[in-house]
Amino acid sequence: MNKIVSNDEWLKALAAKVNDEGPQAVAVEGHGRYMLVSETEFQRLSERKPTFKEWLLSGPRLDDVEIERDRRPARDFTF
Structure with missing residues (x-):
């Protein structure tokens, strides 16, 4: 049976x-699904990556x- x-307990x-x-x-009713990630993962995913031009330079x-x-x-070739 569900307790x-x-x-606070659920979030922990x-x-x-x-x-x-x-x-x-x-899943949030009426709003779809959201992904919960750790702060370090969020920072890794949201850090700015260099453009191709910046990478080349x-x-x-x-x-x-x-x-x-x-x-x-x-x-060799002939016409």
Whole structure:
């Protein structure tokens, strides 16, 4: 049989379940489902990630690298 618990007890039990098992879905009548995650998981998910351009620009400098193009044709061809 279900035991009646206070809101505080229910929330503590849910928080323990999040710590033990990971994110938990909570259905709220009339509002759909919500996911409950730990604060550290929330911060990890919401941190700003660099754009592709920022990622490329943060790479190593290639100023000292000399690249020479091979002038030979890639393959023989005729018209």
